[in-house]
Amino acid sequence: MVDFSIEPGALNSSLAAPALPTGQPVDYKITARNVSVFYGEKQALFSVGIDIPDRSVMAFIGPSGCGKSTFLRCFNRMNDTIASARVKGEILVQGKNIYGPDVDPVQVRARVGMVFQKPNPFPKTIFENVAYGPRIHGLAKSKGDLEEIVVKSLQRAGLFNEVKDRLDGEGTGLSGGQQQRLCIARAIAVSPEVILMDEPCSALDPIATAKIEELIDELRENYCIVIVTHNMQQAARVSQRTAFFHLGYLVEEDTTDQIFMNPKDKRTQDYITGRFG
Amino acid sequence: MSAVAQDSSMSDSDAAETVGRFDNPALMRRRRREEVRFQAYGLIAIALGMSFLVILFGTIIRDGWTAFFQTSIELPIKFDAAEIDPDGTRNANALAQANYQKLANQALYGQLGVDPSSRAQRQAANALVSRDVDSQLRAMVASDPKIIGTTQNVWVLASGNVDAFAKGKIDRELPQENRQISDQQISWIDKLTASGAMEKSFNTGLFTNTASSQPETAGLAVALLGSFYIMLIVVLLSVPLGVAAAIYLEEFAPRNRITDIIEVNINNLAAVPSIVFGLLGLAVFINFAGLPRSASLVGGLVLTLRTLPTVIIATRASITAVPPSIREAALGVGASKVQSVFHHVLPLSLPGIITGTIIGLVQAIGETAPLLMIGMVAFVVDVPSSPLDPATALPVQIYMWATEAERGFVEKTAGATIVLLGILAVMNILAMVLRKRYERKW
Structure with a gap:
């Protein structure tokens, strides 16, 4: 049922993403095997496995309650913060099992950044929002270092030019789209290996959404990005690979073109043609 | 048919009938009468409450202003x-x-x-x-x-x-x-x-005289200082204890039977009659621990117990009011639980904690019954130099003066009440200003 094979060269998304070179070993950033998640007695995810390559965007799609967000939150152990949640199986990030016995979940979350559904900047200044991560992890040796990290992160998030004159203004005073880009800047300020995005555009207007999508496409050059989205057009636009979830199962995973043009599973086909969801 | 239907430009008789269906004059009149009646009840209730307040303050100020x-x-x-x-x-x-x-x-x-x-x-x-x-x-x-x-x-x-x-x-x-x-x-x-x-x-x-049997030389110095020591002890003890308990219960404690029982009991503790706290203080702090009678230290300890539930409940409420997205944001960049609480949740709930604490203090400063139990009702001539010295508190002083026979003590009683109400008003205004100033809308 689950197809782990990668077909390099088959990518042809609307953003003209460069195809992975043929014949070279693919560098997987995340490898998940037999991941099951339980909320109390209820099982939300059934033995899911997936391989996510580096420097690309993986989209998780599926109807509400299909387990895609639950799965995403396994990658940075965010499910640990829910008392009733239990995760089984193993997830390797950069070859290391983040559910291993000697792993500190707090450190996992520094390595795997996350952007949430609703923009959630800290009610502090724009500078402090971005500087918080580097500060608690001791990434900057001096004040100058910290400023450099903040500026660079804001630049990468495509926000610097809009806020450079008011870095000491409130982060919550920005527009919704700007706030979400601030949250992205905050996530990349700690130089994570992976960025998880949980429906990052669902609270934004179309113009702000377009900017975030553009940004995701740029960030792909340096990061492994996993995005959960309800918007199938968005998945088609930004991702190179797509995974379709249904009722807690991973139904199909393939290149984005393959999923949208030529799905193998009937359920995938029904979902992308709008027959349910 | 009805006036509404006739006035409407709709020529369609179906539409006219649809409007007419809701056009029951008797029902409409009754509904409007009910609304008027309900608002009248509300106004009467408010007027009654306000008039009692005016009478209360009026008599106290009339009898008491001359005491100054x-x-x-x-x-x-x-x-x-x-x-x-x-x-x-x-x-x-x-x-x-x-x-x-x-x-x-x-x-x-x-x-x-x-x-x-x-x-x-x-x-x-x-x-x-x-x-x-x-x-x-x-x-x-x-x-x-x-x-x-x-x-x-x-x-x-x-x-x-x-x-x-x-x-x-x-x-x-x-x-x-x-x-x-x-x-x-x-x-x-x-x-x-x-x-x-x-x-x-x-x-x-x-303000500078101590206890006296002559009204012209009786003053509030001992009571003011006693109340001050009590407040100091209550703040120093109930804020750290209450905030720590609230943070633990709200952010760290597992949700199970035991925490449920603790939660219910904290709420119950807030409703325990204050004289019971006085009995507890008498038994534990004076008879068992051997602390001095009539001392503001014991008064402060007893009123700390009294204030603790208020502080815990207020702190928990303001911690809950911080949206979970802020905690997630902090955890998301790799902050630990403790860091997320102390860097983000606590600063954001601070205004609520301060307001709750002041309200608890206001409660404590007006408390009389438990202080009677621990002997803070005494004729104290010497100004207490430490919380271990015998003292009284403002409400107790009011009680003692109210029981005096001489004419001059009537105005003293009312005057002391004005002083107490003034302190309470200042504290309430302070709580209000702080709340308005640091209030954050999500």
Whole structure:
């Protein structure tokens, strides 16, 4: 049922993403095997496995309650913060099992950044929002270092030019789209290996959404990005690979073109043609 | 058909009928009557509440504002060396034992033209001056013995009855047998007032004097200091304990039966009658731990127990009000649970915590019953220099003055109530300002 094979060269998304070179070993950033998640007695995810390559965007799609967000939150152990949640199986990030016995979940979350559904900047200044991560992890040796990290992160998030004159203004005073880009800047300020995005555009207007999508496409050059989205057009636009979830199962995973043009599973086909969801 | 249907430009009869279906005049009238009636009930309730408030404050202020003023009499007192220090040794002991009351009385006789040979006249004149004049003059001589042998103009306190008369609390139209001031005394008072030798001035003694059986020299110093020590102890203990307990329960404790029971009991504790806390304090802090009776330390400990549930409940409420997205954001960049709480959740809930604490303090400062149980109802003459010394508290002082028989204590009681209400008002305004200032909308 689950197809782990990668077909390099088959990518042809609307953003003209460069195809992975043929014949070279693919560098997987995340490898998940037999991941099951339980909320109390209820099982939300059934033995899911997936391989996510580096420097690309993986989209998780599926109807509400299909387990895609639950799965995403396994990658940075965010499910640990829910008392009733239990995760089984193993997830390797950069070859290391983040559910291993000697792993500190707090450190996992520094390595795997996350952007949430609703923009959630800290009610502090724009500078402090971005500087918080580097500060608690001791990434900057001096004040100058910290400023450099903040500026660079804001630049990468495509926000610097809009806020450079008011870095000491409130982060919550920005527009919704700007706030979400601030949250992205905050996530990349700690130089994570992976960025998880949980429906990052669902609270934004179309113009702000377009900017975030553009940004995701740029960030792909340096990061492994996993995005959960309800918007199938968005998945088609930004991702190179797509995974379709249904009722807690991973139904199909393939290149984005393959999923949208030529799905193998009937359920995938029904979902992308709008027959349910 | 109905007016609405006819006025409408709709030619379609179906549409007209649809409008007409809701057009029941009897029903509409009843609905409107109900609305008017309900609003009237509300207005009556508010008016009733407000009028009681006005009556309460009105009577307290009417009876109490005069307590902030005090009548004094200016007397040219001759510090007669023969009277104070007949041996001329300037011995401190001898100076302390001299009869200063006599000096004041003699000055008064001279001022009023009293016949010193008439015992009745002498007594009537003596009753004009407070008995406190003795210690006032003694203190003057002790601080500067050089005044012996000179004549000084000194403002001395008038007696409680004279003070009450000067403030209009004793009616001069009453027959002489029914008032505590005789006609003779009234004529003297009028004479002194006319010559400017009797005046009302701001009563600093209300704040600096300690317990006294004379209303004119009784003050709130011990009660104010006792209440201050109690507040200090309550803040120092209940804030750290309450905030720590609230943070643990809200952010770290697992949700299970035990935490449920703890939660229910904290809420119950807030509803326990305060006298029970007094009994607890008596049993634990005084009888078991052996702390001193009547001490503000024990009062503070008891009222800490009383305030703790309020602080915990207020803190938990303001922690819950911080949206979970802020915690997720902090955890998402790799902050630990403790970091997310102390860097983000706690600063954001601080205004709520401060407001809750002030409200708890307001509760504690007005608490009387538990303090009675631990013996803070006492006649304390010495200003307490530490929380271990015997003291009273403001509401207890009000209670004690209310039980005094003398006329002058009526205004003292009301005056002390004004002081207490003033402190409460300031604290409430402070809580309101802080809440408005740091309030954050999500």
